[in-house]
Amino acid sequence: MPSDLPQEIINTIIGHIPTSDASTLKASAAVCSSFHDPSRRKLFNTLRLYRARSLQRPTLEEGAELFDSSPSISAYVRDVVLEVSDATEDCVALEKILNRLVADGLLERxxxxxxxxRWNIVAKALPTLPEALFAAMNLSSLTRLHLMHLRNVPSNLFSTALGLPIVSFHQVSLRRNTAFVPGETPSRVGHLIIADSVTDSATPILQSLFSSPPPSLKRLEVRLAQAEDNYEKRLLKMCSDTLEELVINTGELTRQPSYLFPTFSHLHTLNIKLFVNRHRKLPDLLLPTISLCTLNSCPVLQTLILRFIVEPRFPKAEKAWTITESASGGIPARAIRCVLVLRDIAAGPEPRDDSELYEKFETAMEELFVGREGVSCELAPPQGFYLDQLP
Structure with a gap:
């Protein structure tokens, strides 16, 4: 291979190697010095490290050992998934990893x-670990933060997280009977994902937002609950002047929300997730939820996306969907996208044919929006795990 081959061409060659093809990336890193850096940059761009008792690899300890043996590797990491454990050996390894990433200052996700x-138990196992976690969350390079399955966290964790552009929370909760204390970090979140209902662990998130309203929250994903306190009503009102995209998960709703949408002056995309049972009867709240979307509430709406989440009946025959009423009138959107989302991942030993399910879905959408122009149907690609769906 010519020694004067332009580095741009080498970078392009490495760029075509899939990230999942670790063996090829390792081999290319050993070709010559020109291939070494771009290969390692792609090989170590994303890391997932697990606690010891999860019985998955690589573990936190192995990650810490890798950084110790090859200190330059941490500078390639831009995206990292870390498990938290109250085991002392895991805590020590996690702190080493975080300190190295903070020192490099290049982490993005x-x-x-x-x-x-439980946060308090983790802090007891290694008192300096919470400081390392907060230092990582305060990195100027960090743009995306996802917090999952954390209990008994301090209230300032929420305000710190909401100081980042893209944030998601999934089952992150304060210690029981702990008073919420607003943090000092101003909120600058632009894309917020609240995976829990507003009557559960999302409450301190909303309290943080109300104490420091974000000036430019443009994309919001929220799970509505059947409750009377209407936290979500206040949340939607708070961001009505800035919101451009809204994703609503109706998983817990059993009846129409008891409030109306505020006027979303900039909302161009509304995405509603609906769950369809195995009898293929559309949820009763479909039309009432769509009815919240009016010309007054969404004057500039361009696209309404309806995501119908179903579990295939395979190997049983698919049923025709039950449509009792049309939804053609009153929707201000120019385009309506009807998306069929299959909940399961594994199809069994033989490839599963979902063509019958999709055909019946298309027929149902034609009946639901009879005579309406701008309606399209599509099958969503495999969803994978929740972690893989996060930005």
Missing amino acids: LVINGRGA
Whole structure:
């Protein structure tokens, strides 16, 4: 291979190697010095490190040992998924990893999965670990933070997290009977994902937002609950002047929300997730939920996306969907996208044919939006795990 081959061409060659093809990336790193850096940059761009008792590899200890043996590797890491554990050996390894990433100051995406770990127990196992976690969350390079399955966290964790552009929370909760204390970090979140209902662990998130309203929250994903306190009503009102995309998960709703949408002056995309049972009867709240979307509430709406989440009946025959009423009128959106989302991942030993399910879905959408122009149907690609769906 010519020694004067332009580095741009080498970078392009390495760029075509899939990230999952670790063996090829390792081999290319050994070709010559010109291949070494781009290969390692792609090989170590994303790391997932697990606590010891999860019985998955690589573990936190192995990650810490890797950074110790090859200090330059941590500078390649831009995206890291770390599990939190109250085991002392895991805590020590996690602190080493975080300190190295903070020292490099190049991390862009951080996922902290507590797997149900209690913050106060983790702090007792290694008192300096919480400081390392907060230091990582305060990195100027960090743009995406996802917090999952953490219990008994301090209230300032929420305000710190909401100081980042893209944040998601999934089962992150304060210690029981702990008073919420607003943090000092101003909120600058632009894309917020609240995976829990507003009557559960999302409450301190909302309290943080109300104490320091974000000036430019443009994309919101929220799970609505059947409750009377209407936290979500206040949340939607708070961001109505800035919101451009809204994703609503109706998983817990059994009846129409008891409030109306505020006027979303900039909302161009509304995405509603609906769950369809095995009898293929559309949820009763479909039309009432769509009815919240009016010309007054969404004057500039361009696209309404309806995501119908189903579990295939395979190997049983698919049923025709039950449509009792049309939804053609009153929707201000120019385009309506009807998306069929299959919940399961594994199809069994033989490839599963979902063509019958999709055909019946298309027929149902034609009946639901009879005579309406701008309606399209599509089958969503495999969803994978929740962690893989996060930005």
